[in-house]
Amino acid sequence: MNKIELLAPAGDLEKLKIAIVYGADAVYFGGEMFSLRAGAGNFSVEEMKEGVTFAHERGKKCYLTVNIFAHNEDIEPLGKYLNTIKDIGIDAFLVSDPGVFDLIREHDPDAVIHLSTQANMTNYKTAGFWYRMGVKRLVTARELTFEEIRLLRSHIPEDMELESFVHGAMCISYSGRCLLSNFMTERDANRGQCAHPCRWQYSLMEEKRPGEYYPIEEDDRGTYIMNSRDLCMIEHIPELIQAGICSAKIEGRMKSIYYVATVVHAYRQAIDAYYADPDNYEFNEEWLTELKKASHREFTTGFYFNQPTNLDQNYQTSAYNREYSFVGIVKSYDESTGYAIVEQRNKMTVGEEIEVFGPDISYFKQKVTEMYDFESGEAIESAPHPQEILKFKMNKPVRPDYILRKRITK
Structure with a gap:
């Protein structure tokens, strides 16, 4: 087959x-x-x-x-x-x-x-x-x-x-044949420049009542009708x-x-x-x-x-559902020490729980117990700067390209 x-x-x-x-x-x-x-x-x-x-x-x-x-x-x-x-x-x-x-x-x-x-x-x-x-x-x-x-x-x-x-x-x-972007922003969707106006919020307004928006459907301040x-x-x-x-x-x-x-x-x-x-x-x-x-x-x-x-359709919001944040990607791993070299993608802090997944595993959870700046070797409590290179203690063996994520707390 x-x-x-x-x-x-x-x-x-x-x-x-x-x-x-x-x-x-x-x-x-x-x-x-x-x-x-x-x-x-x-x-x-x-x-x-x-x-x-x-x-x-x-x-x-x-x-x-x-x-x-x-x-x-x-x-x-x-x-x-x-x-x-x-x-x-x-x-x-x-x-x-x-x-x-x-x-x-x-x-x-x-x-x-x-x-x-x-x-x-x-x-x-x-x-x-x-x-x-x-x-x-x-x-x-x-x-x-x-x-x-x-x-x-x-x-x-x-x-x-x-x-x-x-x-x-x-x-x-x-099938993507759209002129809306071209009409509203002069960006031609049929030549690769779509501004996605179908995701914008729309309302109805009468010409002689500026600022008075009438609901199209679902919501009294407008709708994401497309x-x-x-x-x-x-x-x-x-x-x-x-x-x-x-x-x-x-x-x-x-x-x-x-x-x-x-x-x-x-x-x-x-x-x-x-x-x-x-x-x-x-x-x-x-x-x-x-x-x-x-x-x-x-x-x-x-x-x-x-x-x-x-x-x-979703008439309430055009926002994405985001429950997890991509925080890092493994670059290398030392089996003898259990440390990985990780390129950070979003802020991580010692004490947080993260999940690790890869192409050959489902995922596992662990707490961030220790992190080090790779160049200086100094212990750090958080990694707030984009694409910092970190030395990272792992609870289980990992491989290059494994991904680290954490649940977003509100």
Whole structure:
């Protein structure tokens, strides 16, 4: 049985490495131009080379997003860019614009092309068209139900793959085709610069009554009327696989390495548990509990089971739920002494309880009993400065890239 691919976001080189260490089979990322996440760190050509090498050495794949809707002024620089990166070894290009598709083919006739979700692929006739054009994989529109995906799968060639989003932010507009950001902030979502106005708070005000805001719904000072919950399908791994999806895609190129590690780790465990014994698979609630330790909005299953209703929106707030803080990442560990070298990411204080998790363990709890500044060797009571390097006493053995977190106290 071919395993479903776990595909993770990589907003920068560090996130790429963490995603792979924590169990991703493949990663997708953007270069410094021509990607729909201009706010992510994204990759220079040299970083792209390093990332692809890192992934390939571990048997993993790298997909480059070139999914803007190109304007005339984009064509010439995009051609030069494609010529610069054509020998890096990208495993596939994610494309939504037919012109970009042609341009990639001109510069690399053997390039593998995946159709981005931005292309709004919703039916098997459209799938057939793209298959004849040479597309290897379709990223389905988020608006498809399981029933539609199964029907699509039954009408397309066996060697054409389906990739679907399973976790992360949802867009109020049809597969991300949105002009709201452009209209309100002159930042074009279709060229990677979305300002996310769908998350803003809205009210109704009558022209001759300035300052008198009328409720649209739910709240007397306004509502987040376009604010979708986050997609979460970890409880439905069997349905995803049985629908014929070959790649389970996590959204979040602008999220932290802590988010990437947490989400990839949870889905890796769920997918592996299913394939270990499909007939007797049972969902483990601990996987969902772990997911909730990363910042998130309330969860929804999106369109998979039905058309979303008002219950799939959050009208009260656009804020994330944050119960845990990412406080550090292990750089090395000395088994003989039990001390780890830790790069701090948020404030830690002696006496606090933390949790430690890694790609090959669940997690364990311990108190911070002692910390030392790595350079001076002096004992310290707290570590408030970003990315301090600390010497840290661990209760159990750890490895590089294990992550430290603590519950946020209010």
